[in-house]
Amino acid sequence: MSSLTRNASFEVSEGDHQIIYVACGVTKLVAHMSDSRDQVLAFHFVGDIFTVPAPDNYVYSVIALREARLVTFPSDDYLTEATTEPGILRHLLDNTILSLRRSREKVIALGSKTAAERLAVFLLNMAERIGTERDGLCAFDLPMSRRDISESLGLTIETVSRQLTKLRDDGVIETIGRSKVILRRPELLRERAGYSTRSCAISSS
Amino acid sequence: MSSLTRNASFEVSEGDHQIIYVACGVTKLVAHMSDSRDQVLAFHFVGDIFTVPAPDNYVYSVIALREARLVTFPSDDYLTEATTEPGILRHLLDNTILSLRRSREKVIALGSKTAAERLAVFLLNMAERIGTERDGLCAFDLPMSRRDISESLGLTIETVSRQLTKLRDDGVIETIGRSKVILRRPELLRERAGYSTRSCAISSS
């Protein structure tokens, strides 16, 4: 169990990949290419379980967006032990499949969506993960900066800012201060997300 | 066990995601957004095991690039049974973690690399997966079309073509016909891939 203050990073040393459980807080998983070239692979919230790769062609780190508490296991040790515990193994597999599905959705977004579509997808994902009802509308506090968002979406902070401005001007979202977001017209957001037309998505939750 | 002729697709019906084993051939895993907007999520070769998501915001399908034989399991059925077999579960977990690592590398490429860097990464990956030695150099036959490559890298076929031409003109690669590639200067390719400078990559294989 390790504690991370805001912006503190947990760098994965050489050797094996790690399994992380977010006991408290919000984190980003970052791949480091060079100074000033980082890619955010995922944001993680309380209760999330995920794996951090061992260094390969990139260096990975987990960075706290606010105060966070993490439980970390060196993966191999853990797995060897868990092999005798099918329940734990199964749980880990389910979480890995979830991470994979999210990673693939990110590939789709970064590979074939415009800036506007990426922002729409991002906001819908955040709504799903940390949104709460407020006057019959979905609202949330973005725990990450514009830079984090841009590094997650493969855009610049300027482009992110311009797209948010556009969404606000079009009455799709409302923003309060730097981080509060209210989805005024979620159906428009969904239209702008560029999802498959023959989609079978189940909204709800 | 199902057989797929070239370009035949295995569409995942509603319900649960599938586990696929490639017994023979080469396939691409495609996310379908709309007519003429597809994203290739991964290429799979003989012996690969991977999961195909159930339809969500997109429709997924497995398409054979040449004659292929696949073994498919509806995931839930299989997992319920496998829960009593830690070895199988562990094997599946390892494969899913591998898929996740590759998917994340793709996110890095699509999120923060130029067209030139993406092509370099792509060629290095192909070399690693299907490359064979030939006169002391690494060579391989690309089993996919330029369109497949472009849809995998989030570029247009024209950009892919131009980048390959540039690599050829610069003496980094040699091409024979439409599909044969020889890596003349793999070290240059690695430089152009934009990997982390403090990389700990182990080449070999």
Added chain:
DNA sequence: CGCAGAATTGAATATTTTCAAGTGGTGTGG
């Protein structure tokens, strides 16, 4: 209240896409 960093806005630039035309490989039929 004022400051410092974050975010926004604007204009110029760059990379990639789009559209259009041309070339060449591969496979077929004579």
Added chain:
DNA sequence: CCACACCACTTGAAAATATTCAATTCTGCG
């Protein structure tokens, strides 16, 4: 075995989207 035709690929020029650079405004915090 060669000629031909089709389709994949290549190449070029114009257009679009996003980036870069620069200046300004906002916001949260001391």
